Amino acid sequence: MVQGETRGPVVSLMTFRVVVITTLLISTFIIELVFRPEVPLRPFYLLGACTYLLTLLYAGLYRFMKEKPTFVALQLCGDLGIVTGLVYATGGSESPLSFLYLIVIITASILLFRRGGFFMAIGAWVLYAFLLEALYFGVLPVYPRGDLTGIDLSEHRVLYLLFSHLFSFLTVAYLTSHMSEMLRKAGENLEARENDLAELRAFNEDIISSINSGLITTTVSGRITFTNRAACEITGHPPSHLAGMRIEELLAEGESFLTEVRQALERANRYRFEREFGARGGETLFLGFTASVLRNKEGVPLGFTFIFQDLTDIRALEEEVGLKKRMAALGEMAAGMAHELRNPLASISGSVQFLRRDLPEGSSQAELMEIILNESRRLDQTIRDFLLFAKPGPFTPEQVDLAALLSDSLKLLQNSEEFHPSHKLRAQFHPERIPVTVDANRMRQVFWNLSKNALKAMPEGGTLTVKALGEIDGQALVSFADEGMGMAESEVTKNFQPFHGSFRQSTGLGLAIVYRIVQEHQGRIRVKSRHGSGTEIQILLPKAQAVPRRAAQGETWTGY
Structure with a gap:
């Protein structure tokens, strides 16, 4: 095929032909105008006109033949004819323009490679030999003299010209086509290597962009030079924002951070550390980092690489497991203590009630007895909660509609003494079961x-928002959100431990019991709270088998 699958070679060939013949015609016109030679130069104008006509014909055929090798060969054959005409017009065997055959042969070797080069070399020699033989036998008159006067066309001269031109044509065809073949193969090898390199680069980019871990590379001074997709997703920053940022600025670290990393990497190949990170959306993440030195193939340090993962969920699970272990130990201890305290407490309460009957109403002794009875009841309730927490009894699961179960509980809440007129209840339920x-x-x-x-978190009143959602990560979700005082981050985990109540007149076991029951159901608890902004507690429970939809597509809400 023609070298380079573009329009360039064929169009360039036609353009070059027009430029050469135009230059020749201009030169002929100047020579004729200035020197007024005795020899008529009309054959040159005739050959120029033929060349223009052929070029117009080639331009018309280009729409149909494009870069086909036969189209290139057709043009080069036409060029051989034009060159033969020029050789004839400039003296035949004595013509100084026979070298133009070599230009056609070189062009054929470049565009059509070895086969095309030798084909044009043989064609050029055949036309040249035909011209010499025609002049030798008198078939064509010698131009411009009309006879052989002063021209050596002996048999030996003709044979010499034929064999010398044949040798030069074939030699040029061989050398040029050989170089062309080498260039073609080199070009193919280079293209193949470029394709392999591009595929390898794309493959590496796919690997880097597909891993779930974030990857950041920096200069020696800490300027970020590269981030992968996961790094942008975890940090919440686009690549354009991270590029050029200092790593200390991104991690909200001091100026000594890079010095700490360098010193750690001098002692080991990797440096692992964990940091809390304030993501762009306002969420606080817990990230685990592994830092290493970025080197080139000679081992010269170019900067640092930071590979990191979001360990927020893992850390929450670790804290959850630790809390579960602590609560299990406390629960066992609480159960034993509850049984030991309940019997004496019942005796004390009964004795105080018996003694109180003999005391006059309104006396200081009666008031003290009433305080003892109230505290006994509170202590008994604490012991009951302990027993419910430590030994809740047999677990009897059944399939129920979570929304209906929650709705019944909220109706009881609205009619309880804990629900004050200043409280409002807002319920949002998924329309299907x-x-x-x-x-x-x-x-x-x-x-x-x-x-x-x-409700206790809103002593001055507020809205309690309760939601029941059907599908959150394959689980059912119930959430309770208040507008109360909220909790600090350090208080969130402690609130699920026994005896860690946040309110007065509280046993400190309510949330501990909640945690224990949710764990029995293979569920999870999430807490979102900020001091002064209220608290939302989410319960995630495994769903039972799916049931047909009873509502239109999309979620709608009902509420109180």
Whole structure:
């Protein structure tokens, strides 16, 4: 095929032909105008006109033949004819323009490679030999003299010209086509290597962009030079924003951070550390980093690489497991203490009630006895909560509609003494059934404890928002959100530990019982709270098998 699958070679060939013949015609006109030679130069004008006509014909055929090798060969054959005419017009065997055959042969070797080069070399020699033989036998008159006077056309001279031109034509065709073949193969190899390199680069980019870990590279001074997709997603910053930023600025570290990294990497190949990171959306993430030195193939340090992962969920699970272990130990201890305290407490309460009957109403002794009875009842309630927390009894799961179960609990809450006129309840339920397999009584206890805690957090009143969603990561979700005082981050985990109540007149076991029951149901608890901005507690429960939809597509809400 023609070298380079573009319009360039064929169009360039036609352009070059027009430029050469135009230059020749201009030169002929100047010579004729200035020197007024005795020899007529009209054959040159005739050959120029033929060349222009052929070029117009080629231009018309280009729409159909494009870069086909036969089209190139056709043009070069036409060029051989034009060159033969020029050789004849400039003296035949004595012509100084026979070298133009070599230009056609070189062009053929470049565009059509070895086969095309030798084909044009043989064609050029055949035309040249035909011209010499025609002049030798008198078939064509010698131009411009008309006879052989002063021209050596002996047999030996003709043979010499034929064999010398044949040798030169074939030699040029061989050398040029050989170089052309080498260039073609080199070009193909280079293109193949470029394709392989591009594929390898794309493959590496796909790997880097597909990993879930964030990757950041920096200069020696800490300027960020590269970030992958995961790094942008975790940090919440686009690549354009991260490029050029200092790593200390991104991680909100001091100026000594890079010095700390360098010193650590001098002692080991990797440096692992963990940091809390304030993402762009306002969420606080817990990230685990591995830093290493970025080197070139000679081992010269170019900067640093930071590979990191979002460990927020893992850390939450670790804290959850630790809390579960602590609560299990406390629960066992609480159960034993509850049994030991309950019997003496019952005796004390009964004795105080018996003694109080003999005391006059309104006396200081009667008031003291009433205080003892109230505290005994509170202590008895604490012991009951302990027993519910430590030994909740048999677990009897059944499939229920979570929304219906929650709705019943909220109706009881609205009619309880804990629900004041300053409180408002807003319920949002998914329109279709939310099938879950739970112990209904224990789940009512969860809803009751969370509702009471939310109301206690709003002593001056406020809105309690309760939601029941059907599908969150394959689980059913119930959330209780208040507008109360909120909690600091350090208080969130402690609130699920026994005896860690946040309110007066509280046993400190309400949330501990909630946590225990949710764990029994293989569920999870999420807490979103900020001091002064309220608290939202989410319960995630595994869903039972799906049921047909009873509502239109999309979510709608109903509420109180």
